[in-house]
Amino acid sequence: MSKQILVTGGTGYIGSHTVVELQKEGFDVVIVDNLSNSRIEVLDNIEKITGIRPAFEQFDLAERDKTDAFFQKYPNIEAIIHFAAHKAVGESVGKPLMYYRNNLVSLMNLLECMKKYDVANMVFSSSCTVYGQPATLPVTESTPRQEAESPYGNTKAICEDIMRDFCKATDSLNCIALRYFNPIGAHESGLIGEFPVGIPNNLVPFITQTAAGLRDELKIFGDDYNTADGTAIRDYINVVDLSKAHVVAINRLLNNKNKKNYEYFNVGTGNGYSVMQLVKTFIEVTGVQLKYQVVERRTGDIEKIYADTSIANNELGWHAEKSLEETLATAWNWEKNVRNID
Ligand code: NAD
Numbered sequence: 001m002s003k004q005i006l007v008t009g010g011t012g013y014i015g016s017h018t019v020v021e022l023q024k025e026g027f028d029v030v031i032v033d034n035l036s037n038s039r040i041e042v043l044d045n046i047e048k049i050t051g052i053r054p055a056f057e058q059f060d061l062a063e064r065d066k067t068d069a070f071f072q073k074y075p076n077i078e079a080i081i082h083f084a085a086h087k088a089v090g091e092s093v094g095k096p097l098m099y100y101r102n103n104l105v106s107l108m109n110l111l112e113c114m115k116k117y118d119v120a121n122m123v124f125s126s127s128c129t130v131y132g133q134p135a136t137l138p139v140t141e142s143t144p145r146q147e148a149e150s151p152y153g154n155t156k157a158i159c160e161d162i163m164r165d166f167c168k169a170t171d172s173l174n175c176i177a178l179r180y181f182n183p184i185g186a187h188e189s190g191l192i193g194e195f196p197v198g199i200p201n202n203l204v205p206f207i208t209q210t211a212a213g214l215r216d217e218l219k220i221f222g223d224d225y226n227t228a229d230g231t232a233i234r235d236y237i238n239v240v241d242l243s244k245a246h247v248v249a250i251n252r253l254l255n256n257k258n259k260k261n262y263e264y265f266n267v268g269t270g271n272g273y274s275v276m277q278l279v280k281t282f283i284e285v286t287g288v289q290l291k292y293q294v295v296e297r298r299t300g301d302i303e304k305i306y307a308d309t310s311i312a313n314n315e316l317g318w319h320a321e322k323s324l325e326e327t328l329a330t331a332w333n334w335e336k337n338v339r340n341i342d
């Protein structure tokens with residue numbers, strides 16, 4: 001019988017791609033999502049890709065009684081991938097309690113239920129935001145974390161600490177935190193991808209929406225950074241590659257290959273690209289013209305970050321495979337499909 005995995009936030013951007021990869025590997029997926037930042041149609045598109053419609057339950061994981069009822073209804077869950085969280089950095093500055101309540105309470109509810117209902121394994125979505133601007137690059141897992149720039153970033157650091165402490169107190173529990181760098185791109189089918197609500201904050205959706213004519217021009221935030229072309233550097237990781245890292249992490253837990261009961265890994269490519277390099281690559285790959293201008297730096301942005309992926313490569317046996325060119329092509333393909341552009 002195939003192993004049953006709960007994917008929270010499974011109709012969201014990274015969650016939906018991970019559901020596809022899990023189903024391809026033969027897992028039986030159950031999604032929980034309150035649809036606060038995703039759409040129910042994602043289930044149809046997952047089904048179009050894999051031929052399998054995942055089970056779906058719509059509720060808020062910050063509600064303990066509903067979370068409890070879920071585990072009573074699904075007694076065979078063997079592992080959880082916990083994506084569900086609010087993630088807009090700017091919004092979190094204005095609404096810190098909404099972020100702390102949603103992101104911390106939903107994790108604590110899940111951990112309590114894991115103990116109560118004997119679910120041993122969890123993979124958690126963390127972020128390179130926990131490193132802030134590191135003093136040295138690339139960032140390894142032992143690079144010290146720094147005080148968060150935003151309440152959102154702080155929820156990731158606190159969630160990591162909650163898992164670490166709860167794992168210390170609970171031998172039977174095993175958790176892996178994956179610290180994602182900058183996820184971009186979409187599934188090659190063009191059926192699932194990133195669907196931001198309102199004006200996108202992140203670079204790639206802003207680029208694709210500008211290319212599609214929804215936005216007048218891209219604003220490049222700062223060209224006076226200490227980098228070759230003056231624009232900021234990030235480690236952009238293909239969302240399907242990132243999703244595969246979750247399947248590897250789940251298999252590590254289910255096969256008892258983890259070395260400690262709380263582990264954390266960087267998930268990036270190891271390559272840093274500047275904003276200008278990314279914009280130029282997008283134009284080259286798609287042949288689409290993109291209007292852009294350089295403006296002031298964005299408050300809270302760091303200058304450069306990219307991952308040392310050797311631990312993920314050697315210990316997990318996972319590597320990022322897709323190039324920036326391929327990845328940007330999938331992002332544009334997805335945007336065209338969503339906007340009905342030929
Ligand atoms: P997303 O918003 O597309 O997906 C999150 C999903 O969780 C949404 O479908 C939303 O409706 C759901 N959700 C939120 N709160 C919920 C709750 N209380 N109960 C039930 N469902 C809830 O975001 P994403 O980009 O797919 O990110 C997934 C995870 O990865 C998040 O934890 C995010 O913080 C983390 N992460 C994302 C990035 C990124 O750049 N996208 C980078 C690092 C880490």
Ligand code: WQD
Nearest residue numbers: 089127129182201202203206219220221232234275298301
């Ligand atoms: C990338 C680069 C911008 C938009 C955020 C979160 C982080 C993580 C990933 C969740 C930066 C520049 C952007 C635009 C631009 N998420 N930019 N014009 O800021 O690295 O990280 O998402 O954990 O926590 O903070 O990603 O895509 O917003 O920006 O010039 O319109 O693009 O200044 O240098 P960021 P991003």
